[in-house]
Amino acid sequence: MNQYILALDQGTTSSRAIVFDHRGHIVATAQREFPQILPAPGQVEHDPEAIWDSQLAVAREALASAKLTAADVAAIGVTNQRETTILWDKTTGKPVANAIVWQSRVSAPICEELKAAGCEPVFRAKTGLLLDAYFSGTKIKYLLDTHDGLRARAAQGEILFGTVDSFLIWRLTGGQCHVTDVSNASRTLLMNIHTRQWDDELLKLLTIPRAMLPEIRSSSEVYGQTDAKWFGAPIPIAGDAGDQQAATFGQTCFTPGSAKNTYGTGCFLLMNTGKKSKMSDHKLLTTIGWQIGDEVTYCLEGSVFIGGAVVQWLRDGLGLIDSSAEVQRLAATVPDSGGVVLVPAFVGLGAPYWDPYARGAIYGITRGTTAGHLARAAIESMAFQTRDLLEAMQQDAGVSLAALKVDGGAAVDDGLLQFQADILGTSVQRPVVCETTALGAAYLAGLAVGYWKDTSDLSAHWAIDREFFPTLSQADRQKRYEQWQEAVRRSLNWDRPH
DSSP: OOOEEEEEEEOSSEEEEEEEOTTSOEEEEEEEEOOOBOOSTTOOEEOHHHHHHHHHHHHHHHHHHTTOOGGGEEEEEEEEOSSOEEEEETTTOOBSSOEEOTTOOTTHHHHHHHHHTTOHHHHHHHHSOOSOTTSHHHHHHHHHHHSTTHHHHHHTTOEEEEEHHHHHHHHHTTTOOOEEEHHHHTTSSOEETTTTEEOHHHHHHTTOOGGGOOEEEOSEEEEEEOOHHHHSSOOEEEEEEEHHHHHHHHTTOOSTTOEEEEESSSEEEEEEEESSOOOOSSSOEEEEEEEETTEEEEEEEEEESOSTHHHHIIIIISOSOSSTTHHHHHHTTSSSOTTOEEEOOBTBBOTTTOBTTOOOEEEOOOTTOOHHHHHHHHHHHHHHHHHHHHHHHHHHHTOOOSEEEEESGGGGOHHHHHHHHHHHTSEEEEESOOOHHHHHHHHHHHHHTTSSOOHHHHHTTOOEEEEEOOOSOHHHHHHHHHHHHHHHHHHTTTTOOO
């Protein structure tokens, strides 16, 4: 194989592009951060043009770094921060507002109104989701409700909606393709996950015009070609999946019961539940993992809003470190957290609590508390939240996980993964290629153009870099976890309006 796959990985805090070869190895990579816009507590926005500019720039940079041209690329796969909502003018292509980011709680009042009207069971049954500000549907409604004239223009088909994948594909194809895949569509509160179609009843409840919506497609097919002006010649765009589903695919979790956890801006635990959707009794989400041909794979998901973003807060908010990589060294200055527990509920808490009014808190501070203890507690908060998810998921699925596959930026931290194994009481496996989100997008694109034959071809590429085993006693593990649960309990409902 003398061609390569280009994966575009558009994340919450940075845009990344990675070139993969036929063995699933990284040939070149480029990454660029872009600004976070924080209009008010609990609200997060992005400039869609900053998303586009950074993503195009790193795509070109990665190809240049590998000394490749468009002719050397068999296909492009796209993966993206999910639920983040962009509206743009169909004629000019210009965004009509900032993107409302998945973390933003700005549409929480809309969710409260819908719950009070008794609508949540309908959304739950059709979408597998909870009525929460996390998802795109209420963000669209918020934008249509708060921008003069936008709703009428949207009804006329002048305004398009897309999650980030749709926006990027639309731009890359010169406005020729307004599409999304089932995994991203399953996060909007607008698609029925059983029929895999936009649902008229849900659109009516959220007063969203159907004319705005992209066409729903599978996760692995040729959607269109890039405009020649971007890379010098057209390249097929052939894979699309939300970042967490792409990471699950990249981790080759192809059999029911297999699971992975991604430590990115948030933490996301997904378990493959097979060809049938499984509803959760513990406030987890039922979501579509991916669709290849006519075959759909469903997953259970637990979503944590603030994972690795807590390290960004130590850097940008407190100034304790100059770069995110320094957190490991700072945490290593102390043997443990010294009794300090940090609940990073900066934008509320996700699964299994679903409290948009929870707020961040630090407990257990004494005169002896140092920056090292805060760093250690911040890292541990990712592991504690992951255990919250796994406890709920194992009860829903009725299985005990033998090992947890992990990935994401923070998975390079040996201290985090050791504590994760300790607090779970199960082994944690880090693969050789930790960029599994981009790898999953590459795999989906490659399958569509015959670059790889089938999923068994992909499974042969997965290899363990290191496995971490529990060292804590059961008594110590339980004591630490109960302390965490008490800290969370005290943080709930902190900012609820009175």
